[in-house]
Amino acid sequence: MSGGPLIELRDVTKVFESSGRRAVTALDGIDLSVEAGDVFAIIGYSGAGKSTLVRLINALERVTSGQVIVDGTDLTRLSERKLREVRRGIGMIFQQFNLLRSRTVFGNVAYPLKIAGWAKPDIEKRVAELLNFVGIVDKAWHYPDQLSGGQKQRVGIARALATNPKILLADESTSALDPETTSDVLRLLKRVNRELGVTIVVITHEMEVVREIADRVAVLDSGRIIEQGTVLDVFADPQHPTTRRFVETVLRDQPRGTNLERLRARHRGRLVTARVRDDRNIGAVLSSAQARHAVSFEIVYGGIKELGGQSFGGLTLELIGEDANVDALVAELRAVTDVQEVAS
Ligand SMILES: Nc1ncnc2c1ncn2[C@@H]1O[C@H](COP(=O)(O)OP(=O)(O)OP(=O)(O)O)[C@@H](O)[C@H]1O
Numbered sequence: 001m002s003g004g005p006l007i008e009l010r011d012v013t014k015v016f017e018s019s020g021r022r023a024v025t026a027l028d029g030i031d032l033s034v035e036a037g038d039v040f041a042i043i044g045y046s047g048a049g050k051s052t053l054v055r056l057i058n059a060l061e062r063v064t065s066g067q068v069i070v071d072g073t074d075l076t077r078l079s080e081r082k083l084r085e086v087r088r089g090i091g092m093i094f095q096q097f098n099l100l101r102s103r104t105v106f107g108n109v110a111y112p113l114k115i116a117g118w119a120k121p122d123i124e125k126r127v128a129e130l131l132n133f134v135g136i137v138d139k140a141w142h143y144p145d146q147l148s149g150g151q152k153q154r155v156g157i158a159r160a161l162a163t164n165p166k167i168l169l170a171d172e173s174t175s176a177l178d179p180e181t182t183s184d185v186l187r188l189l190k191r192v193n194r195e196l197g198v199t200i201v202v203i204t205h206e207m208e209v210v211r212e213i214a215d216r217v218a219v220l221d222s223g224r225i226i227e228q229g230t231v232l233d234v235f236a237d238p239q240h241p242t243t244r245r246f247v248e249t250v251l252r253d254q255p256r257g258t259n260l261e262r263l264r265a266r267h268r269g270r271l272v273t274a275r276v277r278d279d280r281n282i283g284a285v286l287s288s289a290q291a292r293h294a295v296s297f298e299i300v301y302g303g304i305k306e307l308g309g310q311s312f313g314g315l316t317l318e319l320i321g322e323d324a325n326v327d328a329l330v331a332e333l334r335a336v337t338d339v340q341e342v343a344s
Contacts, residue, residue: 004072005033006167006199007040007057012066014052014223026052028223030066034201034216036166039193041202041210041231043246044220050203053220054171057201058090059083071166088116091160091198095172097152099144099159105131106140109158116163130158134188150181157188161196168192171203179208186213207246211235211307219243235312236277237338253303253314255342263300263342269320271300271342272330278310280337285329286317293329295321316342 014027026049034040044050055061056068059075068075070086078086099108109130113123131137134154144152153173160168170189174182190213192198202214210217210231218228219242226240235251238244248254254273255263263271274282289295297317304313319326333339 004069006036006038006071007034007201008032008067008069009053009056010067010069012056012068013064014049014056014061015064026223027056030223030225032218032225032228034199036199037193037197038216039190039200039202039214041204041214041217042220043204043207043210043217045205045242047222048220049223050205050220051171054092054169054201054203057167058092058169059086088163089165089167091163091165091168093153093156093160093168093170093173095175097144097149097156097176099152099155101144104141104143105136105147105155108144108155109162112159112162126162127158130161133161133191134158148181149177150184153177153185154188157185157192161192161198166199168198168200169203170200172205173202174209175204175206182209183212189213207250210246211250211305219246232308232310235307236275236310251303251305251313253301253316255301255316259301260342263316267298267300267318269298269318270326270330271316271318272333273301273314273316273340273342274333275338276302276304276311276313276315277337282315282333282337285332285336289319289329293321293325293332295319295325295329 009030009032012027012030016024016026042050042053052061056063057070063076071089073086075083075086100111103111106127109127110123113126131140134157136151136154139147139151174185177185186209189200193200202209204210214231216229217231217234218225219240221242227234227243234243235247238247276282286297289297297319299315300318301316302314304311319329330339
């Protein structure tokens, strides 16, 4: 095994061709590295290519060009038989849980161990351990239909971990759950990562999921990665408009629609939104605004969230003063952070 990333995609393209129809380029020149121990999120809108990307990582689909390297092995060169082995090293959980309805919780978690040929006493011990880890020991003899969504996903996680995979792929694994249950399941996944050392790839269309669980994130748009980096950096400085829209769904720091109309009606001064971040001291600039520029300000809108021990968000300010003075203050703010005019 090399010391490189655990999952690596190099210039991967996937084109779906079907006779009589136009070819669809689902993925186009994807470069991606997931380090061992990471929680890596891939976020994108419907149709961006997320499911296709997952299916390439667990070798359910083959690339059109490029390479997919998992744990040092180039999947694009392997026979179908060898691919089955690789798949065994990758656990997967799904939006609709995909449990076997005719089997109990115990039976569902035991299933992959039976397939792998484990002996009965070993299976019993392992299943008990897993149910304990995910916190549903008391439901061992229940059937999936008797469980809540969150409990079903716990069973899904236990089953996915049964054979000790290094990698867990979570495809929209919380999209069918309410926000509170989503947080519970994400906390469990975080424990899977931290306590069991499992590398997790999370596929989602929700930035809140990225914020709660991921270390790194790649933003997928029309089959391309438009932005990637640490979650902290992407939240602090989203570059691409699509990324900004995702970040905004969490921060809710920009006045829009009726909020904006109300602000406009009430505040006649110049409105700007300044990015807030611990290491960007807009407070110092603002506190001397009156003395140095003869500009007063009022905070009229804002949203700030905590992420990885840092604060992120935006504050919308009404700046009141002579135009030239306001310009000078805005220039000074721009020297320490990103400042956007609020569109009228
Ligand atoms: N087997 C297939 N044959 C033809 N086209 C496909 C196939 N699978 C996916 N596509 C197309 O590839 C593109 C990406 O689809 P994909 O399912 O990967 O997106 P997604 O981001 O997972 O979306 P969603 O969240 O809606 O599932 C879409 O245009 C889709 O229609």
